[in-house]
Amino acid sequence: MKKTTRPSGWGAVGVLQTISPGDYHVTVVATDTYTTFTPLLPSAAVGTVSVRSLVEPVRKLIARLHGHFVQGKAIDIVMSERLLEVETTSPDGTKTNLYIPYDKIVIAVGSSSSTHGVPGLENCFQLKTIGDAQAMRRRIMDNFEAASLPTTTPEERKRLLSFVVCGGGPTGVETAAEIYDFCQEDIAKYFPKICREEVSIHVVQSREHILNTYSEAISKFAEDKFKRDQVDLITLARVAAVTPTHVLYTVKNAEGKTEQHSIPTNFVLWSTGIAMNPFTARVSSLLPNQVHKKAIEVDAHLRVKGAPLGEVYAVGDCSTIETSLLSHFLQLVEESDKDKNGKIDFGEWEDMVARIKKRVPMAEDHLFKVRELFQLYDSDADDSLSLNELLKLLEEIGNRITSFPATAQVSAQQGKYLGKKLHKLAKASQSRERDPEAAATGTDKRAATNMRALADEAVSGPFRYLHLGSLAYIGNAAVFDFGKYSFMGGLIAMYAWRSVYWNEQVSARTRALLMIDWIVRGIWGRDLSRI
Amino acid sequence: MKKTTRPSGWGAVGVLQTISPGDYHVTVVATDTYTTFTPLLPSAAVGTVSVRSLVEPVRKLIARLHGHFVQGKAIDIVMSERLLEVETTSPDGTKTNLYIPYDKIVIAVGSSSSTHGVPGLENCFQLKTIGDAQAMRRRIMDNFEAASLPTTTPEERKRLLSFVVCGGGPTGVETAAEIYDFCQEDIAKYFPKICREEVSIHVVQSREHILNTYSEAISKFAEDKFKRDQVDLITLARVAAVTPTHVLYTVKNAEGKTEQHSIPTNFVLWSTGIAMNPFTARVSSLLPNQVHKKAIEVDAHLRVKGAPLGEVYAVGDCSTIETSLLSHFLQLVEESDKDKNGKIDFGEWEDMVARIKKRVPMAEDHLFKVRELFQLYDSDADDSLSLNELLKLLEEIGNRITSFPATAQVSAQQGKYLGKKLHKLAKASQSRERDPEAAATGTDKRAATNMRALADEAVSGPFRYLHLGSLAYIGNAAVFDFGKYSFMGGLIAMYAWRSVYWNEQVSARTRALLMIDWIVRGIWGRDLSRI
Structure with missing residues (x-):
């Protein structure tokens, strides 16, 4: 069984679109009954597009998965018991809490606005x-x-x-x-x-x-x-x-x-900018090694750091992938210091770089000059890195890695990545169940436990972000930023880019409705009706 | 100058669509900034059509007329001074009243729901x-x-x-x-x-x-x-x-x-059912011969009974065309009793019937058997109607006339009728102004006064309602009522009828948006998004 909480965002939609019917018993918990295409909210605020075009009912998303929907607010989690506490509100305003058990949970609750302590x-x-x-x-x-x-x-x-x-x-x-x-x-x-x-x-x-x-x-x-x-x-x-x-x-x-x-x-x-909402803060507070102030830290497999492995995931704005390499320091040394001499020679360093890339893919950009890096931090020039020298190297590289921006694009990709992985885990677990040899070992045949026992690493690599470019819409013109390339153009450029970008992420219904909105706006102008 | 108050209805839209730019300085007073296609509200309530399709911003309607819009509530009228009192609300909730002067005013404020005194x-x-x-x-x-x-x-x-x-x-x-x-x-x-x-x-x-x-x-x-x-x-x-x-x-x-x-x-x-809203009740209370409990009584030219002639009109649900013939009794006798003998012979009766039809066109259906009616009420068979016999005849016919139902169809036709008449009045007044002979009489050249001086009767006959049929949509089927003919059919029959009916009354934008709504609903189903 799998739960997703508050999927008004792209992360949850990505998961729901990617897993297959029958993989899991899916229950979605959310305060709103629909998901929102957030990048166009500024346009909707001025009547350029209609709000109807930006929403997709959750129940339509989960109908494919024969899933359930509970309208309510996730307020607490008991990870040892695998229970999510949800607050529901009856029509007369009475609040009732209930526990929903889970095998795997995906936290996709988004973020609040950062207040910076400003009054008013x-x-x-x-x-x-x-x-x-x-x-x-x-x-x-x-x-x-x-x-x-x-x-x-x-x-x-x-x-x-x-x-x-x-x-x-x-x-x-x-x-x-x-x-x-x-x-x-x-x-x-x-x-x-x-x-x-x-x-x-x-x-x-x-x-x-x-x-x-x-x-x-x-x-x-x-x-x-x-x-x-x-x-x-x-x-x-x-x-x-x-x-x-x-x-x-x-x-x-x-x-x-x-x-x-x-x-x-x-x-x-x-x-x-963004800040934690109460549920995110609660999850973060429950785990000792969560130190990030604005989001839940996850590892490169999107697993919440410190939570039982393979049970708690987080995607989207409520999460951030850890960029520090220091937390891997001891393990890296143990694995790579083959001759156990407390020093890392260049061969061991090459091995360590491979391990770092696997654990923290975002570090890759900062590790490609392997030899130069080695020499740079080998301050006593003894052709090996002392543990102190290594510590300094890892710390500085960690600082250079920037976490992903809180954008729809990152969330959607994380959701799809996680959905695919969850699907593979379900498939692998099902085939293990059918496998007579595995059955013969007989220790624990329940699918759920099999699933948990299966390491994420066995079915999937770490999450890698593919930057499709960012777009800002500025006064009937678009500015577009793709790595080192960027361009500014009029509406047509924007539509061309959007059509590529959106094909990835937006449903056919949303695309059709937005197309209609633009045509309607072209003929009859903006909606002035204030409804 | 002409004012319309609260044109969320069909009556006001009919007027605004029918007059021409330059005829009048138009100011629209309304609490809402848009008009609503009310017959589809039940569909919108369930998400079958989107609310956006049912609204038309007032400012778009009046842009063609270079008119002005005042967002506010009409609360009082001083007919002797030709002033409308309007309550406006500033963003902080402060209410400020202002007077708007008018030469002609069209009251189209619709109706409230009848409460029947039921608590809760x-x-x-x-x-x-x-x-x-x-x-x-x-x-x-x-x-x-x-x-x-x-x-x-x-x-x-x-x-x-x-x-x-x-x-x-x-x-x-x-x-x-x-x-x-x-x-x-x-x-x-x-x-x-x-x-x-x-x-x-x-x-x-x-x-x-x-x-x-x-x-x-x-x-x-x-x-x-x-x-x-x-x-x-x-x-x-x-x-x-x-x-x-x-x-x-x-x-x-x-x-x-x-x-x-x-x-x-x-x-x-x-x-x-419907009841008067506060402004309608106020207008009604200001005039001594307004006795109807649910609406403002108007004559066959849609002029408010008892108000200065040619200055105050009312259309739509807030108005009802008087059906009593008794109020015309004395005048009818004076005009038709040619020989002044206090009796109406058959020749005089034929003349009177023509006059009645002109004043109260709705009486027509009940007057077509002129000879039989005459004989029926000529109880003493002296081949003429005494005033008492005539009084009884007129009273009974009056009772048989039912006033128009409070429907969009009636309102729209009234609005268009009134708009056409106001346009003709403006044209006639302008040509009178240009007419040197009229100018030479020199008594009053101001267009506004000219306009008031022109009788409605000079440019237009009384309002006649053309029943295009009523339609009720009952569970994916439509029942259609057109006088003696009625039929029940599925969606296609309904759409066919609606397309004819709506071409008359609804803007191209609304038709297009509704068409899109039906296509979207056909492909993706009803909107479940609760926004």
């Missing part, structure tokens, strides 16, 4: 769910309607037409760009009392540049575009507080003194 | 707006999810899967049928823990039959269908109260004694 975030929107997008859309439309009223004062009008985005990542940048497009294309046409110039859009970013996880070229393209569009870009700024009517932020002036500023506004989007 | 209606849904349909949809999905939880007791499960509709009109019947279809088609597939037999659907109707405004054949067809489908039809029943968990109703048993029953449920739709 209840006055902000977040953009994690369909409900968020709908609420944003209503507020945007309400602001334009209220600004159009003859009873609105000029000052209030200015505030209503001011839109603030805190955070210069893809979500923030795309939302700012969508609002800009909306103003360009629809405000002039349908709100004759509002001049385009009265609308102000502000992006507050703590770093020096926006889209700083992208290439420099893309970051610059986006900044230039915002400059041309008169989107107010405020960098190196810290949001101090958000009130119902203002955003307060501080910047350092030329003399290094902190200056406080405020923007009157009735729309603030908060998108400054 | 806050526990019911109504189905008037998109918001209502969305709330119903969420409740339906929540009920099925909660019923699927392992923590739900069998008793509670029965209550959650019980759906009650109060009212056997088209809205109630269509909703019950939609819920039935949903259970037949989707529940079995996607809710494996729920048996179709556990779901119960109840229709409580105060009369002997459902769809009693339709032909008998149709009413019977619907009742037989419900019987086959095991939809629980409770006729001649009065709802006594609705509690958060039950519907209480009374029926008379065979001995004529009143029995009380109750149905445990978590879903109650209240659709038992």
